[in-house]
Amino acid sequence: MSTEIIEAPQRELAAPADQVPANSPMGMMMAAMKQGATLDQVEQMMNLQQRWEEREAEKAFNDALAAFKSEAVEIIKRKTVDFTGKNGRTHYKHAELSDVVEAVGPALSKHGFAWSWKTHQEKDLIRVTCILKHRQGHTDSVSLEANADQSGSKNNIQAIASTVTYLQRHTLKAITGVSEKGDDDDGLGSANSKISADLRDEWISEVAKAETLERLETIWQEGGNVIYATNNLADYNAFKKAVSDKKKMLTEAQ
Structure with a gap:
């Protein structure tokens, strides 16, 4: 009785030449x-x-x-700010994080992009980095940082979350190169900048006139909420510095 040995064909390990x-x-x-x-x-x-x-x-x-x-991406400002101050009524709109994500998300996915955020905190300073990654592996990133938002009646967790959300919104806009657009905002960008600057100056003036720490705390709570809602980080930080300097001055005077 003879046994026939049948050799199995060897598997091709290298990629076919016509594919390389x-x-x-x-x-x-x-x-x-x-x-x-x-x-x-x-x-x-x-x-x-x-x-x-x-x-x-x-x-x-x-x-x-x-x-x-080249896509027609528009970020609609859905959040309304409406209040009356010393200079009269202030009324305008701004976008929230969900508005930015809803606007850019579908177009980014269509062209092979995904995005994520990394957050780092050192004491009160919070840094958020938005990472944009293409399906073929290349990535780019943008980072912004700010202090925890202590305005209003926020606890520590709420203050951190508020700043993180704020920075997430702005880093996603920065990495994708898009901007907010109102429903009917011809010239609204410059108008909003003037509103923000006016509010900053108005509340910093109130800070300068504060004679007690209690009054300063009230100004910080009220003014911080108003200026923060304008989405102008530079004006908010200027107001916060004015409050900090005034607090130091009042504390030393006691």
């Missing part, structure tokens, strides 16, 4: 291995392949971002 461009680093590396290239030579070719892939990923990222910016 001959002039790519991988194609050249495969050709070199067939010709007996040394390990050092193969390692150098692998490094070359990695750099080549990174450059291709960056080009794909830039092309996709350009395509994204």
Whole structure:
């Protein structure tokens, strides 16, 4: 009785030659291995392949971002601010984080992008980094930082969450290069800037006139909420510094 040994066909380990461009680093590396290239030579070719892939990923990222910016993305200001102060009625709208995400999300996904945030806190200073990643691997990021928002009647967790949300909104707009647009905002951008500056000056004036720590705390609570709602981080920080300086002055005078 004889036994016939049937050998199973060997599995192809290397990628088919027609799937690897001959002039790519991988194609050249495969050709070199067939010709007996040394390990050092193969390692150098692998490094070359990695750099080549990174450059291709960056080009794909830039092309996709350009395509994204050709989309008609509009961030509608849905949050209404409406109050009456010493200078009369103040009424305007601004966007919240959900408005920004709803506006840019579908277009970003369409062009192969995903985004995420990383948050780092050191004492009261909070840093938020928005990371934009393309499906081919290239990433870009933008970071902003601010102090915890202690205005109003917020507890510590609410103060941190308020600032994180604020920075998430602005870093996502910055990394994608989009801006807010009102329903009928011809010239509204400059108008909102003037409103913010007027409010800042008005409340800083109130800070200067405060004669007690109790009065200063009231101004901080009320003015902080109003200025924060304008979405102008520079004006908010200017107001906060004025309160801090005044508090130090009143404390030393006691």
